[in-house]
Amino acid sequence: MLALVPAGAARADNPIIQTIYTADPAPLVYNGRVYLYTGHDEDNSTYFTMKDWRVWSSTDMVNWTDHGSPLSVATFSWAKSDAWAGQAINRNGKFYWYVPTTNRSTGRMAIGVAVSDSPTGPFKDALGHPLVENGEIDPTVFIDDNGQAYLYWGNPHLSYVKLNTDMISYTGSVTQIPLTTSGFGTRTGDANRPTLFEEGPWVYKRGNLYYIVFAAKCCSEFIAYSTAPSPTGPWTYRGTIMPTQGSSFTNHPGVIDYNGGSYFFYHNGALPGGGGYTRSVAVEKFTYNADGTIPTITMTTTGAPQIGTLDPYTRQEAETIAWESGVETEPSAEGGMNVSYIDNGDYIKVKGAAFGTTGATTFTTRAASGANGGKIELHLDSLTGTLIGTCTIPGTGGWQTYTTITCPVTNAKGTHDLYFKYTGASGSLFNLNWWQFTTGPTPTP
Numbered sequence: 001m002l003a004l005v006p007a008g009a010a011r012a013d014n015p016i017i018q019t020i021y022t023a024d025p026a027p028l029v030y031n032g033r034v035y036l037y038t039g040h041d042e043d044n045s046t047y048f049t050m051k052d053w054r055v056w057s058s059t060d061m062v063n064w065t066d067h068g069s070p071l072s073v074a075t076f077s078w079a080k081s082d083a084w085a086g087q088a089i090n091r092n093g094k095f096y097w098y099v100p101t102t103n104r105s106t107g108r109m110a111i112g113v114a115v116s117d118s119p120t121g122p123f124k125d126a127l128g129h130p131l132v133e134n135g136e137i138d139p140t141v142f143i144d145d146n147g148q149a150y151l152y153w154g155n156p157h158l159s160y161v162k163l164n165t166d167m168i169s170y171t172g173s174v175t176q177i178p179l180t181t182s183g184f185g186t187r188t189g190d191a192n193r194p195t196l197f198e199e200g201p202w203v204y205k206r207g208n209l210y211y212i213v214f215a216a217k218c219c220s221e222f223i224a225y226s227t228a229p230s231p232t233g234p235w236t237y238r239g240t241i242m243p244t245q246g247s248s249f250t251n252h253p254g255v256i257d258y259n260g261g262s263y264f265f266y267h268n269g270a271l272p273g274g275g276g277y278t279r280s281v282a283v284e285k286f287t288y289n290a291d292g293t294i295p296t297i298t299m300t301t302t303g304a305p306q307i308g309t310l311d312p313y314t315r316q317e318a319e320t321i322a323w324e325s326g327v328e329t330e331p332s333a334e335g336g337m338n339v340s341y342i343d344n345g346d347y348i349k350v351k352g353a354a355f356g357t358t359g360a361t362t363f364t365t366r367a368a369s370g371a372n373g374g375k376i377e378l379h380l381d382s383l384t385g386t387l388i389g390t391c392t393i394p395g396t397g398g399w400q401t402y403t404t405i406t407c408p409v410t411n412a413k414g415t416h417d418l419y420f421k422y423t424g425a426s427g428s429l430f431n432l433n434w435w436q437f438t439t440g441p442t443p444t445p
């Protein structure tokens with residue numbers, strides 16, 4: 001029998017975001033990168049009090065870059081509240097993000113569509129009014145091989161429309177998919193909901209098979225799926241993907257293929273303070289069975305394996321994080337995001353930094369401090385692992401007054417997890433925008 005691995009934070013990589021609570025993952029593969037669109041549970045939330053949506057991205061499934069909040073309820077002039085579960089897709093050189101939110105004038109849930117020229121936004125309201133509205137939620141969008149796009153959504157029903165190629169209008173009427181027990185499984189004890197379909201549909205095609213993955217039963221939910229030979233059915237129930245687990249009574253699927261692997265995104269309540277209204281997005285790698293069916297996937301604290309390594313010799317954003325403790329992020333005056341609220345003892349881990357055989361000679365970071373600064377200790381493999389350098393960050397006269405600091409490093413060879421441990425006096429020490437190592441002979445000044 002295997003010894004139990006202590007569930008220490010330093011070993012964990014799942015949930016994949018720790019700076020805030022996140023929910024309702026919607027991954028999108030674009031241009032060799034995974035963009036992850038999520039909701040955002042407020043700290044100490046006791047309901048689905050959600051005000052904005054968030055974007056993250058990764059090329060290795062373990063180090064995730066924070067792109068902030070390019071879309072919020074306030075983006076939609078007609079919306080009142082509730083930044084709930086959406087999905088984004090690319091077409092026509094643009095990015096369309098479909099989200100449910102409450103229509104101020106009707107008081108009902110409606111689905112809006114936001115558009116951007118970039119996967120990370122900023123997004124603006126494409127229409128100035130809801131795209132569809134029937135009091136239901138959880139849009140999922142899909143473009144078939146023949147170019148026909150579909151928007152599905154629903155709780156308690158399951159509906160779709162055929163989107164036009166502009167992705168912000170549709171032809172024909174809203175069609176309800178018959179929720180039959182052969183199509184969506186059998187629920188007992190709820191006369192109003194005879195099938196397992198609850199909410200959170202995620203529709204895609206793989207091979208010749210169309211999939212609806214969905215949150216099943218309530219509450220607590222599990223994740224189940226159905227398949228069909230066409231995007232409009234007939235659907236056949238295929239069973240459980242992820243059993244009820246993880247101390248959140250909801251769950252929400254997002255499924256992609258990326259770089260030769262298949263990945264299942266979901267959420268749970270696994271972070272400190274986590275629960276049904278303080279959720280966190282996590283991911284597992286899986287392999288389809290030969291007939292296209294999906295194996296049972298269970299939640300782990302290790303998550304997906306890293307694809308390749310992280311290059312420490314190119315600029316890396318400070319807000320690219322595999323795991324952290326104590327820090328937050330915010331929009332940076334220099335563009336993008338920076339890491340903030342860095343206190344003595346806080347740390348960030350990036351996974352699998354490939355220093356190579358020559359090794360690193362310097363570490364450079366872009367830092368600002370409206371206080372007296374502090375130090376960054378650079379450790380390999382753990383918070384107490386080999387110390388390859390210590391960088392002193394001075395006060396710079398402002399929290400967004402950045403300066404570039406370069407420090408010598410030694411003994412940084414091979415591939416290691418890299419820990420940035422922050423030390424100093426009490427209170428916030430400094431903000432960080434990015435970092436980069438150099439290799440080879442010590443550069444001449």
Ligand SMILES: [Ca+2]
Pocket residue numbers: 326327328340341342343346
């Ligand atoms: Ca802190």
Ligand SMILES: [Ca+2]
Pocket residue numbers: 317318319332335336337338432433434
């Ligand atoms: Ca940055």
